[in-house]
Amino acid sequence: MQYDFTSIIDRHGKDSIAVDPEMTNFVSFAATKPGFSRIPMWVADMNFATVPTVQKAIIDRAEHPAFGYFAPREEYYRAIIEWQERHNGVKGLTKEHIGYENGVLGGVVSALNVLCSKGDHVLLHSPTYVGFTGCITNNGWEIVHSPLKLDDQGIWRMDFEDMEKKIVEYKIHATVFCSPHNPCGRVWERWEIERAMELFQKYDVYVVDDEIWSDLILNGHRHIPTQSVSEDARNRTVSLYAPSKTFNLAGLVGSYHIIYNQYLRDRIDKESSLSHYNEMNLLSMYALIGAYQPEGYEWLKQLMCVLNENVEYAYQFVKTHFQGVELARPQGTYMLFLDCTEWCRKQGKTIDDLLRAGQEVGVLWQDGRMFQAPCAIRMNLALPKSLVVEAFDRLEQYVFHIS
Numbered sequence: 001m002q003y004d005f006t007s008i009i010d011r012h013g014k015d016s017i018a019v020d021p022e023m024t025n026f027v028s029f030a031a032t033k034p035g036f037s038r039i040p041m042w043v044a045d046m047n048f049a050t051v052p053t054v055q056k057a058i059i060d061r062a063e064h065p066a067f068g069y070f071a072p073r074e075e076y077y078r079a080i081i082e083w084q085e086r087h088n089g090v091k092g093l094t095k096e097h098i099g100y101e102n103g104v105l106g107g108v109v110s111a112l113n114v115l116c117s118k119g120d121h122v123l124l125h126s127p128t129y130v131g132f133t134g135c136i137t138n139n140g141w142e143i144v145h146s147p148l149k150l151d152d153q154g155i156w157r158m159d160f161e162d163m164e165k166k167i168v169e170y171k172i173h174a175t176v177f178c179s180p181h182n183p184c185g186r187v188w189e190r191w192e193i194e195r196a197m198e199l200f201q202k203y204d205v206y207v208v209d210d211e212i213w214s215d216l217i218l219n220g221h222r223h224i225p226t227q228s229v230s231e232d233a234r235n236r237t238v239s240l241y242a243p244s245k246t247f248n249l250a251g252l253v254g255s256y257h258i259i260y261n262q263y264l265r266d267r268i269d270k271e272s273s274l275s276h277y278n279e280m281n282l283l284s285m286y287a288l289i290g291a292y293q294p295e296g297y298e299w300l301k302q303l304m305c306v307l308n309e310n311v312e313y314a315y316q317f318v319k320t321h322f323q324g325v326e327l328a329r330p331q332g333t334y335m336l337f338l339d340c341t342e343w344c345r346k347q348g349k350t351i352d353d354l355l356r357a358g359q360e361v362g363v364l365w366q367d368g369r370m371f372q373a374p375c376a377i378r379m380n381l382a383l384p385k386s387l388v389v390e391a392f393d394r395l396e397q398y399v400f401h402i403s
Ligand SMILES: Cc1ncc(COP(=O)(O)O)c(C=O)c1O
Pocket: 044, 102, 103, 104, 105, 106, 129, 131, 178, 182, 210, 212, 242, 244, 250, 254, 255
């Protein structure tokens, strides 16, 4: 079946901060000038309808009129085990290794609660996903950033020397590793993960491994699960997954961890049970089961064709038309991360000027300072291609034309 990734769905009034950001108090955008529609290119959800089997699974279940206490069905675990095997080549995963998480960030916090004392330092790469910054600082831990560096091919790389220096200096025993990396779009190669994990083994650093983006891998790249690179990695890593990025289900809430190390698993399960909040929602369970069906595998294949096309279009457009804006070619995710330092310097503009100019013509792009990058912008490309084209045309005509 051919799924629809070209229709522009009207999400206004349908509980979407992407198109109605006034619903939240954590972002504000410049007012859009009359005559321009708003194109949502910020928060990490997609302007596509999810695979119909998700709706069907929820509706079928909702037709039964009792919604009492429940435990996850065997199908839930089977769906995850098959997904992990087919997408990530995972062998030997059983139900006992899988645990529900009320959001990946909730899983990060539960794991760090086990691994860290208050005030401990946690190693992160920068640029950094804004959610990590929030949940780590809110809970009283200190972030130590190890900046990623662009190599001579324009690929973001870890700086292993810097990581080692900081691990030693700050006595670090926990890291949050984002694979693939948001916002840089890196899909780490096996040797890179191996080298990072060797370092973590050497200094006994436990790894909270966020693989929420691992289904969204662009052409020519392959996701390597962190736990797969060695026996030690399998035992020192808490891996977090969700169908939410892949199938646009963030509003339904529902993630899961894979933890092979029984000591860690028992402690994290205990920790996350303490609030009595970490409980699965019945309909979110059906959403995952509906997504991880044969139709979901096919839908994702078609989605990736669309994302590949959008990312390539946007990447080439920036390279060709926005002189002074630097960017790495994304390898995964649907985010583009623009370094605007040189452009702003040449034009005598601030990043606020640039952000405002785009937002005024309806391009709702996102301030890179949230991601620890002083003069950068993150753009979400998970939209029908016609909207991506429209957004870049507006940026060229009204924002970057002066360069
Ligand atoms: C790397 C990363 N982790 C976690 C999340 C949020 O996950 P959740 O909503 O399950 O907490 C996001 C959302 O954009 C993300 O990019």
